[in-house]
Amino acid sequence: MRALEDDLFPSTPGKVKIERAGGAMNRQLHRCFASTSTMFLWALFLVAMTASYLSFQSFVDTSSKYFAASWGGLHWERQIRASAAPRRPPGSAAGAGMSVLVTGASGFVGAHCSLALRKRGDGVVGIDNFNAYYDPSLKKARKALLSSHGVFVVEGDINDGRLLAKLFDVVPFTHVLHLAAQAGVRYAMENPASYVHSNVAGLVTLLEACKNADPQPAIVWASSSSVYGLNDKVPFSESHRTDQPASLYAATKKAGEEITHSYNHIYGLSITGLRFFTVYGPWGRPDMAYFSFTRNILQGKPITVYRGKNHVDLARDFTYIDDIVKGCLGSLDTAGRSTGTGGKKRGPAPYRIFNLGNTSPVTVPTLVSILEKHLRVKAKKHVVEMPGNGDVPFTHANISLARQQLGYKPTTNLDAGLKKFVKWYLSYYGYTRGSKNL
Numbered sequence: 306m307r308a309l310e311d312d313l314f315p316s317t318p319g320k321v322k323i324e325r326a327g328g329a330m331n332r333q334l335h336r337c338f339a340s341t342s343t344m345f346l347w348a349l350f351l352v353a354m355t356a357s358y359l360s361f362q363s364f365v366d367t368s369s370k371y372f373a374a375s376w377g378g379l380h381w382e383r384q385i386r387a388s389a390a391p392r393r394p395p396g397s398a399a400g401a402g403m404s405v406l407v408t409g410a411s412g413f414v415g416a417h418c419s420l421a422l423r424k425r426g427d428g429v430v431g432i433d434n435f436n437a438y439y440d441p442s443l444k445k446a447r448k449a450l451l452s453s454h455g456v457f458v459v460e461g462d463i464n465d466g467r468l469l470a471k472l473f474d475v476v477p478f479t480h481v482l483h484l485a486a487q488a489g490v491r492y493a494m495e496n497p498a499s500y501v502h503s504n505v506a507g508l509v510t511l512l513e514a515c516k517n518a519d520p521q522p523a524i525v526w527a528s529s530s531s532v533y534g535l536n537d538k539v540p541f542s543e544s545h546r547t548d549q550p551a552s553l554y555a556a557t558k559k560a561g562e563e564i565t566h567s568y569n570h571i572y573g574l575s576i577t578g579l580r581f582f583t584v585y586g587p588w589g590r591p592d593m594a595y596f597s598f599t600r601n602i603l604q605g606k607p608i609t610v611y612r613g614k615n616h617v618d619l620a621r622d623f624t625y626i627d628d629i630v631k632g633c634l635g636s637l638d639t640a641g642r643s644t645g646t647g648g649k650k651r652g653p654a655p656y657r658i659f660n661l662g663n664t665s666p667v668t669v670p671t672l673v674s675i676l677e678k679h680l681r682v683k684a685k686k687h688v689v690e691m692p693g694n695g696d697v698p699f700t701h702a703n704i705s706l707a708r709q710q711l712g713y714k715p716t717t718n719l720d721a722g723l724k725k726f727v728k729w730y731l732s733y734y735g736y737t738r739g740s741k742n743l
């Protein structure tokens with residue numbers, strides 16, 4: 306008995322039997338059918354070749370990723386363990402110390418927090434993907450600074466679930482300070498996918514690793530003042546509306562607040578979200594206005610100052626980095642435990658959101674005049690109407706909740722903070738105008 310496949314796929318091309326063969330019509334049909342079968346077989350052959358080529362390529366990709374991985378191995382694990390070990394003196398009033406995984410450790414806020422944690426005796430391991438959103442050499446310099454203080458930074462992406470699982474295998478982290486993100490309000494119009502990749506997909510991969518870890522760490526992470534979006538009640542309080550984002554960046558940060566809430570609810574992860582208000586200072590981000598203005602002013606290039614509707618100046622609640630670091634450490638210290646194990650919730654865990662701002666907004670033209678004073682150079686200002694680029698006209702934080710629960714109390718005003726920034730900038734990039742490329 307012939308199998309069905311034999312009918313559909315004859316083994317010898319051109320040998321298809323046609324019932325009642327004999328007439329010219331039938332011969333033609335025969336030839337035609339035979340050549341169709343030949344073509345069909347060739348097509349099958351090509352499909353098979355393509356499939357085997359593709360699977361070979363994916364094997365090569367996977368294995369090259371595996372072999373080129375910058376992590377793993379006994380030496381690597383020893384470095385991770387040493388970096389994660391708390392070094393507080395025995396009997397210290399602050400307790401035994403934490404082991405903190407800091408994501409985005411070679412970023413601006415990440416590097417400052419990692420150093421502060423290490424200096425007070427906590428264990429810190431960093432992870433950073435050193436992407437090229439801004440000059441990676443600045444990130445490498447921050448990494449070198451951390452390394453000189455005994456903080457090890459793994460080069461890797463928070464979207465790499467295998468790496469995260471490995472890190473939790475090697476160290477039972479008590480806390481995660483999650484600062485890795487695609488930052489910047491206006492860049493979201495140029496590269497929207499990078500925001501989804503880091504702020505949504507990366508966040509979920511990290512939360513999955515935290516939820517599976519045993520013990521589960523408490524998580525403190527960076528949200529943003531931009532979640533207030535079109536809210537016009539001032540000062541911004543945590544209870545105000547945050548469902549009107551003005552940029553995709555803000556929308557992904559808001560999404561992060563909802564996503565972390567669901568992990569808190571389902572898996573008992575302790576979550577603290579921090580809404581940072583325009584953080585600035587030494588070792589800052591070159592994409593931010595105070596930084597790029599400084600570079601342009603020193604290089605004699607014009608700066609673009611945006612202005613709001615009806616000629617109203619834009620204003621920001623600029624917050625100095627040291628104040629933000631205190632808010633982050635205060636959040637870690639008061640986080641409360643995650644309750645789950647092995648992906649199962651054992652009871653309710655804290656879910657908190659705090660504003661970390663300075664409570665005194667300053668206009669952008671005032672920011673420029675403070676920089677002019679410290680740099681002793683006049684800026685070439687080019688004032689333009691604010692383009693529809695996701696910017697909001699002003700931000701202003703109400704910090705009562707953080708003050709009450711974290712002991713958060715900002716102490717550096719914009720003038721004093723920019724003076725420290727300019728000092729750092731000149732020492733890092735050199736005193737001669739534009740001596741180093743950013």
Ligand SMILES: O=C(O)[C@H]1O[C@H](OP(=O)(O)OP(=O)(O)OC[C@H]2O[C@@H](n3ccc(=O)[nH]c3=O)[C@H](O)[C@@H]2O)[C@H](O)[C@@H](O)[C@@H]1O
Pocket residue numbers: 488489490528529530531581582583584592593594595609610611612619620621669696
């Ligand atoms: O608080 C926040 O959540 C956000 O703060 C900053 O965002 P932004 O306040 O826009 O900070 P800058 O990019 O430094 O801009 C500050 C002000 O300068 C203005 N600006 C910016 C650039 C420019 O060329 N000219 C100019 O007038 C902006 O419109 C804004 O009013 C950060 O870049 C975000 O990553 C962060 O999340």
